[in-house]
Amino acid sequence: MNIQVILFKIIPVLLFLSGIIFSNKAIAQVDSTAAKDSALLKQVEQQMQANTPPTTPPQQNRSGISANPDIGVVADFRGAYISQGKKNFDAYLNETEVSFQSVVDPYIRADFFVSFARDPDTHKYGVTIEEGYLTTLSLPAKLQLKVGKFREAVGKINPTHPHALPFVDLPNAFVNYFGEDGLNDEGASLSWLLPNKAFYQEFVFQATSGAESSPSFFRGDNNRFIYLGHLKNFFTLTDNATLEFGLTGISGPNDSSRVTNIGAADITYKWKPVQMNTYKSLTWQNEFFYSNAKYTANEMLNSFGLYSFVEYQISKRWFLTGRYDYAQKPFDKNIVEQAYSLTAGWLATEFQKIEFEGKQTNVNVQQDYCQFWLRWIFVIGAHGAHQY
């Protein structure tokens, strides 16, 4: 074998072998690079997953849309003390009010307030329709009709649900004329927004069938109704201050089948700085009542009563209210009550408030007495705005 033959035979074999070796090495290199890449990729993916903020669910309106009315429950729990009588202390769930409110159709809305209340005399709970009425939304000529059972438009206290008042008890004069439940009756109410561009003026006329339990009026067997007229005047004095002045006249049958006439006036001044309206405010509210009741053919009983209160908001959550009451008894104007009360209110949120009231009552024909109340009001569900 010469060298050339050997070289020609050996070189291809060497080349082949080296080729195999190189190729194997290359394959090994590719494999190791791929392995490294896939590991890196995994690491990157892992890091990416770790760094990726949790995907937020698609923004959707999740509130259940339904045709159900707005439903709310207001509960009023009380502790009470009175310095006279045998039972001085008491604690009770005074009232649970369930409201159902909704627009009925493009023409009317409906509001129902069902009250589960404790009878102050029997201490038993009963169910009553506190209010249930429809209100028109589209009458012409700035008219609005309300039909059903409703708190009548006597000044300021009567149309307001008690839980929205800044004191626990009701003013003496108001209770003497309209009772603890106020003038709350079935019938129709037509209100007219007067075309007065200078200030807000509204006239309300109501005809109702007669309250079941009212000291002044009686629901008789005959076809006699209670008629009420109320003129509301509202002035914007400044951005922060308003003044409301109202006049009310009521006429209706009493329990002697004769007529009782009541004239009332209300005047309210409110100050509330627009910018900081959740921190500071002041309300000075007054109502005057004059009753002229005919009980016999020759006897006319006249009496007078008033209350005046100042509510001052000390801070975002604290309110202080001082009130003075003067009331002649409707059946005998010589019996005169005078009362002084102070209420401290703490509003945790819009849905919970606690109030503590102390009241001293002086009656000219009996011994003076004092009362204390603790009221805890809480709301669940929907709760609409109260009147300004």
Add this chain to the structure above:
Amino acid sequence: MRMVHTNIKNNLKQIMKKIIIIFSLSLIIISGVTAAPIKVVTTTMDLRSITEMIGGNKVSVLSIATGYQNPHFVDPKPSYIMSLSNADLFVTVGLDLETGWSPQLVASSRNAKIQKGSPGYVDASEGVALLQVPSSVNRGEGDIHIYGNPHYWLDPMNGKIIARNIANGLERIDPSNKSFYEANLQTFSARVDTKLKEWTTKMAPFRGSKIIAYHNEWVYFEKRFGLEIVDFMEPKPGIPPSPSQLVKVINEVTANKIKVIISSPYFTTSSSDVVSKQTGVKVLTLATSTGAFNDVKNYFDLFDYDVERLVAVLK
């Protein structure tokens, strides 16, 4: 005879002249009457500003809330009913922002044109991609909004959606001027785009900046400009700052080297000032609405004002 005829002719000419003058005058008067502006009542000043830009001289706009007032808590004064009773269009932020006052006012207005569902009722939130929509409603979490956070106008891009909704409302009740409103809408949207570039450029260096806010009303602004609200002065929406919350915020400010607490004109800064004294963080009262301050006269000024002041503090 000829003289008489000439006189009659002259008289007739004079009468015709008078008739033409009277007719022209009456036309002017009638056209003046028909061109009476559309009366719009909005719940907030931002809606008023955008309505004025879309409606131009064809609208007269009144806002119930001022720009420096908490829009959650507006007193439903009867005087507002007077304005609503004569309104042709009512524009609301919606999403329950005004639930404590505007539904009662609208229901008392005796105005069928602006009741919900009527052509004159505009819910400006329609079509807005809402943030913080709760999956359940629990008032234990504070004053939450069941439909989502309602402060959406604080993202200028949502301003374009608001403007679209307002234009739709105006076109429903005044279709003859549709092209006018559409042209104004285009101008408004183009201006938003231009200004947004300017605002985002100014805010770009501060993307990711951590801040504290008093109330949860900045989420749309936060998202748009890339800020990160770490916590709120209120422990829960609507609940006043508690001592424990202040301690928490002080620790967060220190740990994250936070430079600013942003608040609104209708909140007291007393609690924020406490944190400021402890940490040196600045307290900045920003505009949440048009009209919040004298310089904030329209919707664009609102972002000019806020961006300028934030940039100055975050530098």
